[in-house]
Each structure stands twice: as structure tokens, then as C-alpha cells.
Amino acid sequence: MKDTDRIYGIRAVMEAIHAHEDIDKIFIQKGLKSELSRELETLIRKKNISVSYVPIEKLNRITKDNHQGVIASISPISFYKMEQLVEEVVAKKDLPLFLLLDQLSDVRNFGAIIRTAECTGVDGIIIQKKGAAPVTADTVKTSAGAAFKVPIAKVDHLKDAVFYLQASGIKVIAATEKTEHTLYDVSFSEPCAIVMGAEDTGISPSLLKASDATAKLPLLGEIASLNVSVACGVFLYEVVRQRR
Missing domain, CATH: 3.30.1330.30 (Ribosomal protein L30/S12)
Structure with a gap:
């Protein structure tokens, strides 16, 4: 600090x-x-x-x-109000893309995700006020300055953000290993938001239940999971691939 x-x-x-x-x-x-x-x-x-x-x-x-x-x-950045951010993006874009981070705690993972989000055209990142990794100087540095370019909103409860996004016509897709569907089975060619979970516990059960769809990455090795920032990058670039 x-x-x-x-x-x-x-x-x-x-x-x-x-x-x-x-x-x-x-x-x-x-x-x-x-x-x-x-x-x-x-x-x-x-x-x-x-x-x-x-x-x-x-x-x-x-x-x-x-x-x-x-x-x-x-925080070195200013945060957006979630409702205003969603309304503005939906009004000007046909295919909005949002990212929700559920209790992500590592500031460097957060920074890496923000950097990838900027490179893949994410319109906004939504995090929870309590329990989420803070936006620090390390976050900004790891993001290569992308933290100043991608709008970030804070909410009291991510579940409320999910409901608001759904009411705005946005499909919410949870990235979780607790599903039979891979990300290649899911259509991202529509307005959508991707939910990524915490490094150790994943996405909370209530958010999984509230999501419209779930998807996982196929893992062909012996290690059970990827780093969350890497997994997020794979998901975001699948969105890019489908929308090209």
C-alpha cells in the first residue's frame, strides 16, 4: 500500500x-x-x-x-453504479458482454482478468463489495493499465446483479466444473454475462442456481483445475471466436 x-x-x-x-x-x-x-x-x-x-x-x-x-x-479507480452501467451498454450495443467475479480474492488474478477482459471487448466487470479482491496498485499494474479502461461496478450482492442482467435481456452463464456441458456446447452469440468463481471455492450455490446456463472447460491432464485468470481467458476468447 x-x-x-x-x-x-x-x-x-x-x-x-x-x-x-x-x-x-x-x-x-x-x-x-x-x-x-x-x-x-x-x-x-x-x-x-x-x-x-x-x-x-x-x-x-x-x-x-x-x-x-x-x-x-x-481504490485508484472510480467504480460505476451497476444499473447505470448495464443500461448504458445495453442501449448502445447489440451483443453486450459482462463479467461477474464471485469472491475472487487474489489481486494479481484480478488484474490479469481485467487485462484479458479489455483485450476481448468485455463491456463491464461486476464484483461484490465485501469479500472481493480490492483494486490496488498491484491490480492496476498486473492489468497493464486496463483497470482504467474497463468499467468496474460494485454491488452488495452478486445475485441481485444476476437478476438485473437477466431482466435486461442478458443470458448469465456460470463457469463451473459442476456440469456436464463444456463451454463449446454453449452459445455466446447473444447478449451474455459470464460468472467466474473464487480460486478455492468456485461459484456460490445460489449464483449457480440463478444462472441461465453452466459450462466447464475440458481438462485432459491430471490436474483438476486451471488458474481462474487462465480459465477466464479461455471463456472470453470462446466468446470472441463465436462472435467473429
Whole structure:
């Protein structure tokens, strides 16, 4: 975390929240108890901001300045509102392509996916506010700057995004090994959104159930899965192939 990526101090963080800064995560010292810290925690819950309670040693490693037990990580990009993003894309494109990332946690995987998304014409990426990998300087670097080019929206619950996309005429396809269909059995020649799951747990059962279709990659070796950024690239380029 660089100095430009963080805000520290309880009042400073509260002011940043009130000013609608794009805060990815707030780190709070374990056991911190004061009227002001309780006010901050109430504000965090109200705004549904991701928070981690950590030992003071972690905060001291981040900065030598007086952090008062609170440090906020600020995103280097601005996020879109999901509804506005979908409406704008649907209005101007016949074949929209969206990408939903379910609890992806590695910032470098996230950056690699954003880079591939830009190269394959993805119109927008949708992530969940809590639990998702933050957009950090490392994410931007790994994306080769694509994080500034591909619109990214945050939502409280990805399931709500799935329902909104479906209501907008967009087919939602979940990438999962829990299916008999390969991605070569699925048609991407229509407005669609691809859901990619977390590195360790995959796509949540509720999202799988809500999706219109499921598809997997054929694996011919002994290893059971691909890295999520690689798998995402294969899916996105199959979309490109079908739409050419």
C-alpha cells in the first residue's frame, strides 16, 4: 500500500466515507473501543464497506504515522453504479458482454482478468463489495493499465446483479466444473454475462442456481483445475471466436 492509496486516523476515514471516496477496505485495530470508533463502525456497516480487524502490529507495518488504530485502503479507480452501467451498454450495443467475479480474492488474478477482459471487448466487470479482491496498485499494474479502461461496478450482492442482467435481456452463464456441458456446447452469440468463481471455492450455490446456463472447460491432464485468470481467458476468447 502506497501513501497515495491510504487514509489513516478515525476522523479522516470517516470524512472520506462521507465524501464518497472509493474505499476498498478498512483495517481496524483489534480491541479498539471508543465512542468515535463505534461511530465509525456504525458508518461502515451502513455503507457496507469491507472491514478487517487486525493486530496493531499490522497497522504499524503499513505506516509509522499516528493511525489511531484505523487505516483505509483507497481504490485508484472510480467504480460505476451497476444499473447505470448495464443500461448504458445495453442501449448502445447489440451483443453486450459482462463479467461477474464471485469472491475472487487474489489481486494479481484480478488484474490479469481485467487485462484479458479489455483485450476481448468485455463491456463491464461486476464484483461484490465485501469479500472481493480490492483494486490496488498491484491490480492496476498486473492489468497493464486496463483497470482504467474497463468499467468496474460494485454491488452488495452478486445475485441481485444476476437478476438485473437477466431482466435486461442478458443470458448469465456460470463457469463451473459442476456440469456436464463444456463451454463449446454453449452459445455466446447473444447478449451474455459470464460468472467466474473464487480460486478455492468456485461459484456460490445460489449464483449457480440463478444462472441461465453452466459450462466447464475440458481438462485432459491430471490436474483438476486451471488458474481462474487462465480459465477466464479461455471463456472470453470462446466468446470472441463465436462472435467473429
